[in-house]
Amino acid sequence: MKKIQLLVPAMPTADDLLPYLREIDRDLWYTNFGPLNARFEARILEDVAPRLGRENIATVSNCTVGLELALQSCGVGAGARILVPSLTFVATATAVVRAGMSPVFADVDERSWCLTPEIAARAAASIDVVMPVSTFGVAQDMRAWDEFAERYGKPVIVDAAGAYGNQCAGARADVVFSFHATKSFGIGEGGCVISPSAERISRIRKLENFGINTRLGLLEDLGTNGKLSEYHCAVGLAMFDGWEQVKARRRQLLVDYLEALEELCPGLQFQHRPPHGVYPLFTALLPPGCDAGAVSTELAARGIETRRWYCPPLSRHPALHTYPTASDLVTTERLGNRIIGLPFHLQLTVEDISRVAIELHRAITLTIDKPSCV
Numbered sequence: 001m002k003k004i005q006l007l008v009p010a011m012p013t014a015d016d017l018l019p020y021l022r023e024i025d026r027d028l029w030y031t032n033f034g035p036l037n038a039r040f041e042a043r044i045l046e047d048v049a050p051r052l053g054r055e056n057i058a059t060v061s062n063c064t065v066g067l068e069l070a071l072q073s074c075g076v077g078a079g080a081r082i083l084v085p086s087l088t089f090v091a092t093a094t095a096v097v098r099a100g101m102s103p104v105f106a107d108v109d110e111r112s113w114c115l116t117p118e119i120a121a122r123a124a125a126s127i128d129v130v131m132p133v134s135t136f137g138v139a140q141d142m143r144a145w146d147e148f149a150e151r152y153g154k155p156v157i158v159d160a161a162g163a164y165g166n167q168c169a170g171a172r173a174d175v176v177f178s179f180h181a182t183k184s185f186g187i188g189e190g191g192c193v194i195s196p197s198a199e200r201i202s203r204i205r206k207l208e209n210f211g212i213n214t215r216l217g218l219l220e221d222l223g224t225n226g227k228l229s230e231y232h233c234a235v236g237l238a239m240f241d242g243w244e245q246v247k248a249r250r251r252q253l254l255v256d257y258l259e260a261l262e263e264l265c266p267g268l269q270f271q272h273r274p275p276h277g278v279y280p281l282f283t284a285l286l287p288p289g290c291d292a293g294a295v296s297t298e299l300a301a302r303g304i305e306t307r308r309w310y311c312p313p314l315s316r317h318p319a320l321h322t323y324p325t326a327s328d329l330v331t332t333e334r335l336g337n338r339i340i341g342l343p344f345h346l347q348l349t350v351e352d353i354s355r356v357a358i359e360l361h362r363a364i365t366l367t368i369d370k371p372s373c374v
């Protein structure tokens with residue numbers, strides 16, 4: 001039985017990289033804001049925010065560092081309270097704590113599974129910054145977040161780690177992307193911050209270079225090493241060469257998946273999201289009475305790898321459970337046990353997808369309402 005893997009990165013090949021690696025050989029410039037870095041940043045802006053300029057983007061070594069530096073640059077001090085959804089990847093919270101700040105966990109919206117401006121508005125009086133997440137690659141409504149930032153006077157930093165290809169930039173809010181190999185746009189490790197504020201980007205550039213003011217040669221700020229090397233930028237430029245195709249194939253994969261599930265595995269629900277998005281992964285909400293753990297074990301026995309993404313919620317991890325919540329987390333808890341991540345990558349054939357749908361249906365039927373699965 002062929003094993004069906006959960007994730008297989010779609011990255012450029014060695015041959016795709018060669019022209020860019022030769023440029024590095026020629027320039028003898030390997031990191032610290034080199035020529036490939038400048039071109040990669042320009043390409044990203046062209047793609048995401050054509051009306052912005054070089055002063056509005058900083059590439060970083062990964063999204064987690066980008067979130068830390070964006071927090072450190074947004075004008076609040078140590079101990080600031082940062083509203084984050086409880087249903088997200090752990091890095092959203094580790095970035096907050098490592099920036100010397102305190103996460104406050106919010107519930108998510110029933111339909112979008114995201115922290116929305118409406119939810120944040122209810123907590124606005126007791127927090128300093130909001131860090132919404134483009135959960136599972138679903139773009140955040142930047143107009144709504146810009147309005148929120150304006151009305152409440154609180155900075156908004158969007159963790160758009162998995163939403164490259166879907167998420168646009170803000171007019172007030174900052175957006176941080178990940179280029180980890182498992183995201184839609186992968187370069188191995190990497191990320192970027194896009195901000196309407198040239199001042200914040202300038203601070204992030206300094207902070208990712210230890211905090212050194214390179215003009216004066218003085219350490220002005222306590223930063224870190226968060227720079228993106230020329231080698232990673234080479235992968236990024238090669239990735240852009242095939243990006244239109246990758247996007248089209250990811251869109252088609254989603255269409256094929258939804259069609260197969262509708263036919264072969266009825267009774268599932270899905271996160272509300274634009275149907276034509278470019279998503280890095282695929283999740284389904286199992287029917288009530290089902291437990292994603294039991295279903296996942298059944299599927300593993302049949303050669304299908306799945307993942308319980310964002311389970312448990314942040315508020316229940318040992319390293320995070322002492323931080324406060326903004327409200328009860330009813331929706332997060334209700335969704336948490338029933339969200340299952342299914343295989344989603346460009347190596348999947350239509351037959352693989354049918355097999356996933358058939359086996360998922362079987363696993364649900366077998367485990368639903370069993371005592372072990374409540």
Ligand SMILES: *Cc1c(COP(=O)(O)O)cnc(C)c1O
Pocket residue numbers: 062063064065088089091092133159161162177178179180190191
């Ligand atoms: C992947 C991911 C991150 C981490 O990105 P890195 O580039 O690996 O640091 C952060 N937040 C969310 C929501 C993610 O999905």
